[in-house]
Each structure stands twice: as structure tokens, then as C-alpha cells.
Amino acid sequence: MIYRHRYGFKVFAMILPAMLSGCLTIAPDVPVVSSAAPVNNVKEPPLEQAVMAEPSEHIASMGGVHLDMAEFKGFLDRLPAHIRSRLLQDREALEWRVRWEVTKKQISHLAMNDALMIRSGALRKKKMAEEESLRSQYLASITTPQAHFPDQATLKRVYREQLEQSKSPMKVHLRQIFVPFGDNRDAARVKSGALLAMAKKPQADFAALARKLSMDPATAAQGGDMGWKAVESLPPAFKTGLKGVSDGQIIGPVETDQGCHIIQKVAEAAIAQKSFDEMATTLRKNLRQQQTAENMKKNLARWTEENPIILNPDGMVLLNHEFSNHDDSDTMDPNRIMQQKIAQSP
Numbered sequence: 001m002i003y004r005h006r007y008g009f010k011v012f013a014m015i016l017p018a019m020l021s022g023c024l025t026i027a028p029d030v031p032v033v034s035s036a037a038p039v040n041n042v043k044e045p046p047l048e049q050a051v052m053a054e055p056s057e058h059i060a061s062m063g064g065v066h067l068d069m070a071e072f073k074g075f076l077d078r079l080p081a082h083i084r085s086r087l088l089q090d091r092e093a094l095e096w097r098v099r100w101e102v103t104k105k106q107i108s109h110l111a112m113n114d115a116l117m118i119r120s121g122a123l124r125k126k127k128m129a130e131e132e133s134l135r136s137q138y139l140a141s142i143t144t145p146q147a148h149f150p151d152q153a154t155l156k157r158v159y160r161e162q163l164e165q166s167k168s169p170m171k172v173h174l175r176q177i178f179v180p181f182g183d184n185r186d187a188a189r190v191k192s193g194a195l196l197a198m199a200k201k202p203q204a205d206f207a208a209l210a211r212k213l214s215m216d217p218a219t220a221a222q223g224g225d226m227g228w229k230a231v232e233s234l235p236p237a238f239k240t241g242l243k244g245v246s247d248g249q250i251i252g253p254v255e256t257d258q259g260c261h262i263i264q265k266v267a268e269a270a271i272a273q274k275s276f277d278e279m280a281t282t283l284r285k286n287l288r289q290q291q292t293a294e295n296m297k298k299n300l301a302r303w304t305e306e307n308p309i310i311l312n313p314d315g316m317v318l319l320n321h322e323f324s325n326h327d328d329s330d331t332m333d334p335n336r337i338m339q340q341k342i343a344q345s346p
Contacts, residue, residue: 057314058315059072059098059311059316059318062310063109066102067098071101072319075097095316103303106307107138144288149291150284150287150288154287155280158287159283170270171269172242172265173229175223176262177192177224178214178219178260179195179259181259189255196250210224211224228269237255237256245265247266247267248265249264249265
């Protein structure tokens with residue numbers, strides 16, 4: 001089986017999702033009750049405000065923004081147990097996550113104090129909107145390229161460069177008989193070898209064999225027909241095996257991570273090049289995404305330079321101590337769980 005891999009823009013995919021993932025809330029101002037006021041006139045604050053009002057050690061700061069232990073614990077509590085456990089066992093990854101969380105708070109702070117955001121009325125609606133929405137709006141306002149980017153000349157230049165680099169791309173029409181590895185790779189190899197011998201017999205009908213013996217549910221019913229595939233999109237093992245192969249020839253077994261493939265090359269043809277008008281929309285979208293990622297990278301560098309992230313040593317020690325003996329029940333050793341149950345039994 002073939003799985004087509006789609007490669008996006010690595011910088012944008014690594015940076016922006018991390019900046020926008022999750023939601024940290026900035027604690028609202030809690031009114032301070034004067035000690036001189038009559039006790040009977042003091043209303044008990046809501047539990048949420050009472051918790052927020054409690055002093056907590058901050059574990060990182062950026063500019064005038066602090067990330068408190070309670071906030072970071074809230075982020076950890078929202079993670080699936082197995083992911084949280086792995087994160088807590090990797091101190092380097094844990095520190096990286098702390099840095100991202102305080103950076104997210106800094107972005108929210110910047111958004112709430114940005115003149116453009118104030119004029120747009122975002123501040124008046126901040127109590128009704130999630131901070132993630134506010135961050136997204138702010139990031140879009142400073143990273144989205146101008147409306148006229150890219151211009152026509154740039155689009156045509158990039159189109160010409162891609163044509164020069166394409167080198168007449170080819171496509172192939174393939175059929176396959178697939179044998180998955182399952183629990184026994186050696187058995188799969190023996191079986192695929194026997195199928196190759198059957199398929200290469202002079203009177204053999206490859207499509208009929210595929211319908212009867214292939215274990216690929218996506219292609220077996222169609223006689224193993226995989227359709228036309230761009231050569232560049234094929235797995236490396238396929239591309240290597242098909243070099244110099246004539247139309248109608250059968251090769252194999254070709255091994256991938258999934259199993260063994262007996263392949264018949266039905267035909268080969270050049271991929272028709274799309275015109276500039278057909279490619280212009282896609283090119284414009286790709287270039288704008290690249291520019292957005294570049295703008296994000298520049299802003300991250302500027303923010304870090306203007307407001308360096310400072311990890312509070314005392315807070316990090318407190319964080320490590322808080323989770324140093326942390327165990328999730330689903331990741332504990334079964335023998336240890338049994339020992340705990342025996343110890344707790346009457």
C-alpha cells in the first residue's frame with residue numbers, strides 16, 4: 001500500500017500551532033476587602049476567584065508577565081494521562097513547554113495593549129471572547145502579508161523556477177498484489193515469493209490473481225489496480241524497483257513498512273505541465289503562507305530580544321519537586337500497583 005506524504009511548511013507548522021494551542025486565562029482582578037469593613041457585609045468570593053487570589057510561586061516570566069504554578073498545572077491537567085506522564089519524565093521538554101506557555105501569555109498581553117486592537121474594540125469584548133481568539137486576531141494582524149503580496153511579477157518568476165526544477169515529471173500506472181507482514185515477516189516473504197512466481201507464469205492473469213490473493217482492501221477488488229501515480233510520490237522502494245522496468249513487466253517482492261508488494265507496471269507517461277493561469281492561485285497561497293511563517297519567525301525573535309524569557313530558579317525547583325514523584329495509574333508498573341493494593345487491604 002502506498003501512503004502519500006504531504007509536506008507543509010515546517011516553520012509555520014512547528015511554531016504557529018504551538019503558539020495557538022491550548023488556552024490560558026489571565027486571572028481577573030480580585031477586589032480586596034478592607035479588614036476594617038464589617039464582617040457581615042463581606043460576601044464570600046466565588047471559589048474560582050478565591051483560588052486565583054491565593055499567592056502562588058511563578059515559574060517563568062517574560063516582560064511584565066508571570067506564569068504561575070497553578071496555571072501550568074492547569075495546562076498539565078488538560079493533557080491525556082500518557083502524554084502528561086511522558087512530558088513530566090523529560091525535563092528538557094518540560095522546560096520548553098514552560099517557555100511556550102509564558103510566551104502565549106505575553107502575546108495575550110501585547111494584544112490587549114495594542115492600539116489597533118483597542119480601536120477595533122477587541123478590549124471591550126475580551127471578557128466574552130477566549131484568549132486564544134484574541135491571540136489569533138493579534139497574530140493575524142502582524143503576520144498576514146499585505147493584500148497585494150505577491151505581485152504578478154513574483155508569481156511568474158516562481159512559476160518559471162518550478163518549471164526549470166521539475167525536469168519533466170513522470171507518472172506510472174501500477175497494479176499490485178500485497179502481503180502484509182503481520183506478526184511473521186519471514187512467512188510474508190515466503191508467501192510473496194510464491195505469488196511472484198505465480199504472477200510471472202506465461203499464461204498468468206495478474207488482475208485475477210490480485211482479486212483472489214491480494215490482501216490490500218483498497219485495490220484487491222479492482223484487480224490490484226492502483227491507478228496513475230506520480231513517480232516522485234512513490235515510496236523509495238517502489239522508485240528503486242521500477243527503474244528501467246518496461247511496461248507490462250512484473251517485479252518484486254518490494255518491501256515497505258507495511259509488507260511485501262508484487263508490482264506490475266502497466267504503463268508510463270509524462271505529467272502534463274500546468275499553465276501559469278492554472279497554477280497562479282496555488283502559487284499565491286503558498287507564497288503568502290511562507291511569508292506569514294517568516295513574519296512569525298521575525299516577531300518571535302523580536303519579542304524574545306525585547307522581553308527575554310526568564311525562568312525563575314526557585315519556581316522551577318518547585319515545579320520539579322511537585323512532579324518528581326508523579327505517577328499516572330495507567331503508566332505504573334503492574335507489580336507496584338498490586339503491592340499498593342495489598343498494602344492498603346485490611
